[in-house]
Amino acid sequence: MVFKHVLKWKRGYSSQSAISRVKNVGIIAHIDAGKTTTTERMLYYSGKIKRIGNVDEGDTTTDFLPQEKQRGITIQSAAVSFNWHANNKINLIDTPGHADFTFEVIRSLKVLDGCITIFDAVAGVEAQTEKVWKQARNIPKICFINKMDRIGAGFSRTVKELMVKMSTRVLLLNVPVFRFDAAAKISVFEGVLDVLNQKVLKWSPDDPDKILVGDSDVGNEYRDELMKCRESLVETLGEFDEQLVEYFLDKAEGDYMQIPADLLHESIRKATINQFAVPVLCGSAFKNIGVQPILDAVTRYLPSPFEAHQPDTNIPVIFTQDKNNGIVVNGNKNLCLAFAFKVVSDPIRGLMTYVRVYSGKLNSGSTIHNSSTGETFKIGNLLIMHANVTEDVKQLEAGEIGVLYGASVEKKVKTGDTLISHAGKKTGLRSLNKQELALKINPIAVPPPVFSVAIEPRTLGNKKDMEQALETLVCEDPSLHVTLDEDSGQTLLSGMGELHLEIAQDRLLNDLNAKVNVGKVMVSYKETINEPTKFETASTESGYHFSVSVEPYVGRKQDAALEEWHDLNTDNNFLVIEKSSTPAEWPYQISKESMTNAIMSSCIVALNRGSKLSNFPLHSCVVRVKRDWRMPIDATSATNILVMSRKLIGKCLQNHPEAGFSVLEPIMAITISAQQQDLGGVVQDLSGARKAIIDSIEEEDEYMGGTNLSLEFEKLAECQYLPKDPTLKNANVQNAGSSSKIIKAHVPLKEMVSYMSKLRSLTQGRGSFHMEFHGMSKVTSDRLPTILDD
Numbered sequence: 129m130v131f132k133h134v135l136k137w138k139r140g141y142s143s144q145s146a147i148s149r150v151k152n153v154g155i156i157a158h159i160d161a162g163k164t165t166t167t168e169r170m171l172y173y174s175g176k177i178k179r180i181g182n183v184d185e186g187d188t189t190t191d192f193l194p195q196e197k198q199r200g201i202t203i204q205s206a207a208v209s210f211n212w213h214a215n216n217k218i219n220l221i222d223t224p225g226h227a228d229f230t231f232e233v234i235r236s237l238k239v240l241d242g243c244i245t246i247f248d249a250v251a252g253v254e255a256q257t258e259k260v261w262k263q264a265r266n267i268p269k270i271c272f273i274n275k276m277d278r279i280g281a282g283f284s285r286t287v288k289e290l291m292v293k294m295s296t297r298v299l300l301l302n303v304p305v306f307r308f309d310a311a312a313k314i315s316v317f318e319g320v321l322d323v324l325n326q327k328v329l330k331w332s333p334d335d336p337d338k339i340l341v342g343d344s345d346v347g348n349e350y351r352d353e354l355m356k357c358r359e360s361l362v363e364t365l366g367e368f369d370e371q372l373v374e375y376f377l378d379k380a381e382g383d384y385m386q387i388p389a390d391l392l393h394e395s396i397r398k399a400t401i402n403q404f405a406v407p408v409l410c411g412s413a414f415k416n417i418g419v420q421p422i423l424d425a426v427t428r429y430l431p432s433p434f435e436a437h438q439p440d441t442n443i444p445v446i447f448t449q450d451k452n453n454g455i456v457v458n459g460n461k462n463l464c465l466a467f468a469f470k471v472v473s474d475p476i477r478g479l480m481t482y483v484r485v486y487s488g489k490l491n492s493g494s495t496i497h498n499s500s501t502g503e504t505f506k507i508g509n510l511l512i513m514h515a516n517v518t519e520d521v522k523q524l525e526a527g528e529i530g531v532l533y534g535a536s537v538e539k540k541v542k543t544g545d546t547l548i549s550h551a552g553k554k555t556g557l558r559s560l561n562k563q564e565l566a567l568k569i570n571p572i573a574v575p576p577p578v579f580s581v582a583i584e585p586r587t588l589g590n591k592k593d594m595e596q597a598l599e600t601l602v603c604e605d606p607s608l609h610v611t612l613d614e615d616s617g618q619t620l621l622s623g624m625g626e627l628h629l630e631i632a633q634d635r636l637l638n639d640l641n642a643k644v645n646v647g648k649v650m651v652s653y654k655e656t657i658n659e660p661t662k663f664e665t666a667s668t669e670s671g672y673h674f675s676v677s678v679e680p681y682v683g684r685k686q687d688a689a690l691e692e693w694h695d696l697n698t699d700n701n702f703l704v705i706e707k708s709s710t711p712a713e714w715p716y717q718i719s720k721e722s723m724t725n726a727i728m729s730s731c732i733v734a735l736n737r738g739s740k741l742s743n744f745p746l747h748s749c750v751v752r753v754k755r756d757w758r759m760p761i762d763a764t765s766a767t768n769i770l771v772m773s774r775k776l777i778g779k780c781l782q783n784h785p786e787a788g789f790s791v792l793e794p795i796m797a798i799t800i801s802a803q804q805q806d807l808g809g810v811v812q813d814l815s816g817a818r819k820a821i822i823d824s825i826e827e828e829d830e831y832m833g834g835t836n837l838s839l840e841f842e843k844l845a846e847c848q849y850l851p852k853d854p855t856l857k858n859a860n861v862q863n864a865g866s867s868s869k870i871i872k873a874h875v876p877l878k879e880m881v882s883y884m885s886k887l888r889s890l891t892q893g894r895g896s897f898h899m900e901f902h903g904m905s906k907v908t909s910d911r912l913p914t915i916l917d918d
């Protein structure tokens with residue numbers, strides 16, 4: 129397939145003006161809000177696809193994995209590039225909404241400059257949307273209130289909830305327009321009132337290409353509404369934009385209707401980029417209503433790579449704009465800084481590494497330095513992705529998202545690595561100084577896994593293939609973890625939830641053709657240490673001396689002069705190396721990084737093996753290396769340190785009394801929506817059989833989420849002009865007599881296995897729930913025997 133819009137776009141856009149027309153945006157929301165449906169319409173209206181696919185028929189562009197088509201849900205983020213109005217290029221990532229795939233969202237957010245947040249107008253602000261909104265805190269957003277065609281859709285109710293729950297001001301760019309169907313006695317959603325251009329836009333329900341644009345004079349029917357919306361918009365912008373206030377008072381003579389749309393566009397753009405407020409639009413993606421205005425808003429208000437929040441780095445750097453070279457780090461126009469955010473295994477190309485280039489240019493065939501691993505190698509080919517279709521390119525420029533692949537890159541780059549190269553053909557990396565080569569973009573935090581399954585090869589001969597397939601799986605999705613229990617020889621695959629593991633298993637068996645047996649889903653328990661162990665010491669005649677202890681992690685009281693902290697990036701464990709009396713100049717032949725990496729590897733293996741109490745991996749522990757450590761000056765390998773430190777940690781754990789450890793279990797925060805008549809059964813089941821702690825039960829209409837709601841935004845929401853929600857009346861007629869309640873509780877994960885089917889039977893399918901990891905908690909003594917028996 130050839131994308132004519134891609135070809136039209138003039139690549140090689142080093143000039144400032146071209147980069148400023150690129151938008152790297154993500155589409156985020158709770159499951160089923162309509163992200164993929166909206167993405168599909170955007171692709172259609174941009175001309176990128178000729179036919180609209182639908183989630184329910186399994187033929188959308190971005191949900192192309194067989195598992196996505198079968199289940200009608202997004203599992204992996206898919207990137208598509210398209211143009212909007214000739215010169216604006218949008219690189220869009222459709223992200224999954226299910227909580228089990230949160231890591232997929234987090235890693236996409238890391239490389240995005242702006243977000244479109246989608247809300248289901250009936251469900252309002254849902255739990256996962258709140259969560260991803262917080263994760264995207266540095267990223268400017270626009271909001272789309274979708275599913276306005278559904279009975280019970282509440283535009284204003286959702287906007288109010290949005291303001292209060294997300295603590296944000298809103299800028300209503302359009303508001304819904306309804307037609308009253310006298311025969312059915314219901315209000316039917318048919319378009320929007322465009323507040324800036326003072327127009328009514330109506331779409332034809334049967335023909336996605338027809339927009340029935342109203343006259344610029346909106347007529348008496350909508351004039352009053354338009355005035356109120358404009359007044360509210362200008363008043364909100366006026367709090368932020370003095371120039372707009374001046375224009376309003378002087379040139380517009382205090383008339384909200386006299387402010388030109390262009391002036392408002394610029395003001396909204398500044399307010400959005402500075403995260404003073406979020407623009408809000410509405411529509412129904414499924415009915416093809418209100419999608420084009422989202423694309424206008426993306427190109428007008430979301431930041432270009434120039435204006436976006438630049439990434440956080442290990443060493444402070446200065447990002448500047450250069451007329452000819454785009455974004456430049458520390459004034460070095462030849463330095464290319466890129467970040468790997470995803471690795472995918474492709475049956476033809478092998479491992480494909482998705483990167484975002486932040487500065488300079490990444491050329492195919494150039495030599496790059498992976499500053500996260502210290503390795504240097506040549507890169508092969510470069511691609512730009514359009515969902516599952518590829519475009520070969522010679523160069524990726526600052527602001528672009530593309531893919532590296534080829535034998536020379538395979539296994540040399542993993543998710544979260546920083547890549548550095550130099551554009552100079554002759555000198556290459558040699559022209560970069562030590563600091564530039566050590567520059568790292570802060571990696572992506574991997575959430576802890578809560579469920580596991582045991583995996584075993586069907587025959588001994590399948591073992592190697594199994595290990596390779598698991599390696600590929602974890603390389604693609606670092607939120608999956610593989611651990612090997614050395615005593616039992618059992619391999620465990622752990623993930624974020626039941627669905628996450630189900631999909632991983634599907635992929636393992638069907639895509640990677642692993643011949644394995646998979647056990648039943650189990651909760652991932654951990655254990656922790658209650659007080660520090662004794663120091664265990666090893667000294668050799670050849671000059672090695674190490675003393676190690678294991679202690680509970682109680683926060684990071686780092687004293688940089690005395691000790692160095694290293695995050696083991698798993699199970700909240702850390703390594704602390706106390707500073708020895710090493711001279712300022714490192715005297716040893718092996719580097720400090722090699723020594724540290726060897727001890728870190730030992731910590732991970734030894735802590736994973738558990739203690740005398742159980743063999744659950746240790747969590748929230750600190751391995752401390754006492755300051756009297758030393759090693760032979762002329763040692764050339766870190767193997768001795770690796771073996772020695774692993775044995776010492778094992779000894780610390782084995783010599784510590786069993787009572788000095790506690791088992792930890794994952795606790796989940798759950799939010800259940802149930803109707804009044806089902807409430808008793810649901811609450812009884814939760815607090816009885818499931819050992820839940822019920823935090824609150826509230827009326828759904830009054831429910832506004834967490835306890836830290838900002839009073840300031842509650843007040844602002846009261847003052848914000850919001851039109852009436854006529855379809856709420858339709859819903860009230862249909863749901864007369866049944867009010868919904870929201871139950872919030874904390875429950876051990878063990879008690880929530882297969883809860884969906886239980887809730888269905890308790891509520892006759894009317895209830896729904898959302899669950900997210902809250903934290904690890906010590907298992908009480910009454911429950912411990914059952915867990916250890918399990």
Ligand SMILES: Nc1nc2c(ncn2[C@@H]2O[C@H](COP(=O)(O)OP(=O)(O)OP(=O)(O)O)[C@@H](O)[C@H]2O)c(=O)[nH]1
Nearest residue numbers: 159160161162163164165201202225275412413414
């Ligand atoms: N009535 C109505 N249904 C919609 C609308 N938009 C989406 N849907 C339906 O809502 C369901 C979920 O849509 P998706 O586009 O898959 O939602 P999503 O947010 O991408 O879902 P995940 O990626 O799995 O989180 C599908 O059945 C869609 O047909 C809309 O505007 N109106």
